[in-house]
Amino acid sequence: MSEMPRPQDASYKMLINGKFVDASNGATRKSYCPANGEFLASFPDATKEDVDAAVKAAWAAFDSWKKVSVTEKQAILTKIADVIDANKETLAMIESLDNGKPIRETMTVDIPLSSDHFRYFAGVIRGEEGQASIIDDTAQGLFGNNLSIILREPIGVVGQIIPWNFPFAMAAWKIAPVLAAGDCTVIKPSSTTSLSLLHLAKLIAPLLPPGVVNVITGRGSTTGQFMLDHPDFRKLAFTGSTEVGYSVADAAAKKLIPSTLELGGKSANIFFPDCNWAKAIEGVHLGILFNQGQVCCAGSRVFVHEDIYDKFVAELVASFKKVNVNVPWENTTQMGSQVDEGQLQKILSYVEIGKQEGAKVAVGGARATGNGLEKGAFMQPTLLVDVNNKMRVAQEEIFGPVAVVIKFKTEEEVIALANDSEYGLGGAVWTQDINRAFRVARGIETGRVWVNQYNDLPAHTPFGGYKKSGIGRETHKVILDHYTQMKNIFINFEEKAIGLY
Ligand code: NAP
Ligand code: MG
Numbered sequence: 001m002s003e004m005p006r007p008q009d010a011s012y013k014m015l016i017n018g019k020f021v022d023a024s025n026g027a028t029r030k031s032y033c034p035a036n037g038e039f040l041a042s043f044p045d046a047t048k049e050d051v052d053a054a055v056k057a058a059w060a061a062f063d064s065w066k067k068v069s070v071t072e073k074q075a076i077l078t079k080i081a082d083v084i085d086a087n088k089e090t091l092a093m094i095e096s097l098d099n100g101k102p103i104r105e106t107m108t109v110d111i112p113l114s115s116d117h118f119r120y121f122a123g124v125i126r127g128e129e130g131q132a133s134i135i136d137d138t139a140q141g142l143f144g145n146n147l148s149i150i151l152r153e154p155i156g157v158v159g160q161i162i163p164w165n166f167p168f169a170m171a172a173w174k175i176a177p178v179l180a181a182g183d184c185t186v187i188k189p190s191s192t193t194s195l196s197l198l199h200l201a202k203l204i205a206p207l208l209p210p211g212v213v214n215v216i217t218g219r220g221s222t223t224g225q226f227m228l229d230h231p232d233f234r235k236l237a238f239t240g241s242t243e244v245g246y247s248v249a250d251a252a253a254k255k256l257i258p259s260t261l262e263l264g265g266k267s268a269n270i271f272f273p274d275c276n277w278a279k280a281i282e283g284v285h286l287g288i289l290f291n292q293g294q295v296c297c298a299g300s301r302v303f304v305h306e307d308i309y310d311k312f313v314a315e316l317v318a319s320f321k322k323v324n325v326n327v328p329w330e331n332t333t334q335m336g337s338q339v340d341e342g343q344l345q346k347i348l349s350y351v352e353i354g355k356q357e358g359a360k361v362a363v364g365g366a367r368a369t370g371n372g373l374e375k376g377a378f379m380q381p382t383l384l385v386d387v388n389n390k391m392r393v394a395q396e397e398i399f400g401p402v403a404v405v406i407k408f409k410t411e412e413e414v415i416a417l418a419n420d421s422e423y424g425l426g427g428a429v430w431t432q433d434i435n436r437a438f439r440v441a442r443g444i445e446t447g448r449v450w451v452n453q454y455n456d457l458p459a460h461t462p463f464g465g466y467k468k469s470g471i472g473r474e475t476h477k478v479i480l481d482h483y484t485q486m487k488n489i490f491i492n493f494e495e496k497a498i499g500l501y
Contacts, residue, residue, distance in 0.1 A: 001372030004033060004035075014201075017061075023046050051226040055232050061209055077118045084200070099164065099339055100336045113459070120460055156234035156235070161238045161240065163190050171189065177479045238260070261471045262464060264296055265424075266301060266395060267428075268427040269303070271304045280312075288401055289381050302403045302406070323335055360385050362405070364379070364382030380401075385405045423465065425464075460476055
């Protein structure tokens with residue numbers, strides 16, 4: 001095992017009202033690198049009072065922030081993108097060390113995708129326009145000569161809670177549209193992976209008026225719960241498990257405010273005999289090994305047509321064995337560490353559940369060891385075969401580099417199997433037949449279907465779930481609707497009274 005680099009500070013503070021602060025009671029938590037268990041940095045464990053101070057600061061900032069011109073917001077969003085790009089290496093290494101994901105992913109995906117997110121919203125807000133219509137026929141013409149103007153206005157102070165699998169990218173997905181919409185935010189990262197957002201806070205604080213973005217840290221069950229219980233949010237936005245998603249929706253309903261939820265998934269990755277073979281084999285890897293399989297839209301159910309099943313699975317097994325599982329900071333690492341030992345244990349327990357259900361381990365199935373990896377939470381790339389779609393391993397989210405492989409005969413059958421899931425987030429179909437691709441894509445009940453690719457998530461495509469995978473969409477300008485409310489100004493131009501009274 002090579003020596004771990006240390007780009008990050010040894011302790012971080014929260015950003016509240018433009019100031020870097022400790023928790024009001026001084027409590028801290030620690031973050032460790034899951035690849036070797038080494039201490040990385042400490043950060044505040046926020047109290048109820050801290051959450052309250054952040055919400056108050058956000059409301060105080062809102063009055064002037066909501067009036068900031070679109071050109072000025074564009075300039076600020078662009079500067080944030082620039083500062084992320086300028087600090088790409090540092091941010092990528094912090095993210096890789098804190099989360100365990102390989103540096104080649106954070107350098108090419110997590111960090112550049114995030115700066116692009118700010119750039120996308122910087123651009124898109126210049127094209128946002130309201131609507132106007134002439135309405136002359138109300139009440140049989142009695143109230144004619146009207147102009148209706150529809151505008152979108154900021155919603156106020158938003159509470160945002162994000163998970164540990166893409167800590168930096170999820171922060172960008174949340175903060176960029178909030179700023180674009182003219183809202184202010186109190187955002188909490190997962191206590192497992194708080195460092196990259198805390199580092200971002202240091203970079204962007206000089207670019208923003210105090211209180212517009214407040215970053216608070218702490219555990220979900222305490223700090224997160226204080227946020228859900230706080231009466232003064234106008235909207236909640238959450239990415240994480242379906243289980244906690246229920247609590248967020250519940251908290252929002254009790255306050256009568258909207259919530260957007262990006263939750264779990266069990267997505268189908270479907271392979272027909274006429275697929276582009278090399279791309280398709282890679283597509284399984286992209287679907288289940290990218291980010292160690294800790295991806296909400298992971299291609300965790302691999303459906304393979306019976307005509308190619310044996311050859312396809314044999315090639316997958318051979319290629320999974322060649323994947324370079326290693327420490328996240330090495331450039332040659334293809335798969336890094338799971339986020340922590342607890343997550344690794346959960347993944348391993350699902351392999352056992354699969355075996356008890358009658359599935360066979362075709363490759364992997366155990367923790368990855370050797371060359372010092374036993375110090376970390378490393379998992380072997382794993383395929384379970386002889387699986388049917390009713391098994392728990394085919395229905396429940398494993399959130400690791402473990403795909404189940406299921407054989408199918410017909411297009412109708414595979415669409416039905418894909419839809420036999422409580423989730424509806426992503427999925428893909430691999431075929432050279434455009435008609436079949438379109439039929440299957442339309443048949444699958446999910447918010448995103450890729451054709452001949454997997455896990456590409458650019459800023460200008462809407463992403464979100466059907467069924468228990470969530471409510472609302474993120475990325476794409478459509479999210480500005482979720483962070484604004486509609487104002488209708490209705491003007492009458494008649495000079496004379498109607499004469500009704
Ligand atoms: P999680 O346990 O639901 O945690 C998500 C966030 O909620 C974390 O910040 C967590 O804080 C916080 N939290 C936990 N309990 C809370 C409570 N009672 N009140 C308020 N906040 C609370 O999910 P996770 O384990 O971090 O992430 C994995 C899950 O997220 C998977 O199911 C995955 O599919 C889903 N996910 C979905 C998407 C999507 O876009 N659809 C994207 C990424 C992940 P702590 O971590 O500090 O406890
Ligand atoms: Mg950590």
